[in-house]
Amino acid sequence: MLTWFPTPYPGELFYGILCRYYLSSGIREHNIVKRQLFGNRAGIKMATLYPNAAIHAVLSQLPKGVYDGRDMIVHHTPFAYYTRMYSINEREALLDDLLQGRSKTPTHLWKTFPRGDYALRYCPLCVQEDAQIYGEAYYHVEHQIPLSGVCVRHKCRLRQIAVANPRLTLNNSFYPLSAMETDKKPDMDISPAELRVSELVREYWMLPASVSPPTCNNLYQTILNCGYMTIARQTGIIVDKDKLYVALCNYHGADAVEKAFGAHITTSMANRLKTWEQLVPDRYIMIQAMLGLPTKNVFDPEPVPDKLREKMECMAAQGGFCTLRQVARAIGLKQYEVNAILRHYGMAPFWREEIPGKSQTARQGLLRCTVDEAELERIRQYSRELGYRCEGAFALDCIRYVMEQGNTPHKD
Ligand SMILES: [Zn+2]
Known part of the structure; x- marks a missing residue:
């Protein structure tokens, strides 16, 4: 004893x-x-x-x-x-x-x-x-x-x-x-990144024993929200590993990043970060420090909003006449990327889509408009910008749109 x-x-x-x-x-x-x-x-x-x-x-x-x-x-x-x-x-x-x-x-x-x-x-x-x-x-x-x-x-x-x-x-x-013999003179020459990392290390250590990662992953979502993402046709939205690695190097210095992550961020590393299966806090902290995300948000069971999804849903809710090309331009993505994230979010297209199926021979009706050449040119240009293959397809879609809205003619 x-x-x-x-x-x-x-x-x-x-x-x-x-x-x-x-x-x-x-x-x-x-x-x-x-x-x-x-x-x-x-x-x-x-x-x-x-x-x-x-x-x-x-x-x-x-x-x-x-x-x-x-x-x-x-x-x-x-x-x-x-x-x-x-x-x-x-x-x-x-x-x-x-x-x-x-x-x-x-x-x-x-x-x-x-x-x-x-x-x-x-x-x-x-x-x-x-x-x-x-x-x-x-x-x-x-x-x-x-x-x-x-x-x-x-x-x-x-x-x-x-x-x-x-x-x-x-x-x-x-x-x-x-x-022990100890240095008396402090070295105050430290970077904001070093200080931030040390603060986060302390916070992770001091959090109550009951605090663990929640079901949602706000750190991962913030990585995507901050633009470190790529869109793949098949897999939907994933972290842009190279862009993230470069940004980490710019913030922490290449040596510190190499020590924590190795020579690059691998796909399996990114997947483990997403699922919280990365069990040592170091990498989370390095990313969190760079993104300026507070620790309470990382462990918050309330998910942070997915900014891209919010933008898409907002556009869908607005309704009105729009084409895929317009949506892609507004979000700053390519058309195939917009289609990929639409599938990723399980949303239905909210833009005009060409009606498929009918063969040329089935089209027997003919609709003719007469306009002067200057107006025809304006219509052509406009329809091209919206992504129509020809002005006729655009004109027909406009008519369909007005009719779909259920606008019944006024009867005075
Ligand atoms: Zn001290």
Whole structure:
């Protein structure tokens, strides 16, 4: 039984709490303290980004009711960030696994974790501030999530502690932040994009445990609404992956985009974004930051309007005489694209369509109008602009239109 264990500071990283226990124990040997903390699981990795059985091992040695395991996982590890895109049930199941000491890091997370020299990070100004308020510096959870490079509070670049072979070293030994050599001078040279991404990372981490992606996908719809879309004859409306990738590079810088997305956005990646099957929040956040979409809209169960659909429906509701060519011009699309999105939305054509079927020989009636040449030329030009193959077809369609409207002649 551990007789003394530090009370966590606000947003303090679980590993940091262990480091403060180590400091206060007065024992120098790391392995002795690890045995105290973890008992027969002393070999456990204690500085992983995604929490593991170390939490259960420590908490099971503390008097019951002193520490809430759930609070420890949700508020003192990046768990809530890494499980944000899961359904509530899946998240609860993962949480329960950790509380029971059954640690399984979801496999897709392994791939996204930084390798090599990535170590724990700190903000030089938080170090000073924490020392003033709490008497010592400590590791903040929100500074550790790799996508975030900036302290949101102080708007300066995060620094990394200097340890050799950090992954191995930190998992085996205690490096309390207050005992580390830290940079005093903050680097304030950060971009608005970096700050925005870091703010969103923090928001994703801090949202209540009950918040998961809703049925609708407002982020995906906003991508389309902002014009990052192409229309295919068969598949309807899809994300213009290349245009989106270029825009992301312009906003975040090519290196940051490559780190999060790879060399380009693939079709399967775009599909997973659409269905929320992309389970690491990083890519959503990169796109969301560029689009200027607030987090509450991303997780809002109320769908944002589909702007193109609204435009089409508005035109359909207006009624009146119009042709496919006019509609295409008004929306700024090609005619085949308008036809494709009409099918995509399951709408009926609301423009004049040529009546098919009748063969030439069946057309025995003849209608003749006599006009002067100047007017004929105007009619020709007008009918061409509307997309009619000849002025006769246009004239006939005009007559049909008036008659379809049910305009009965006035009888005085
Ligand atoms: Zn700070």
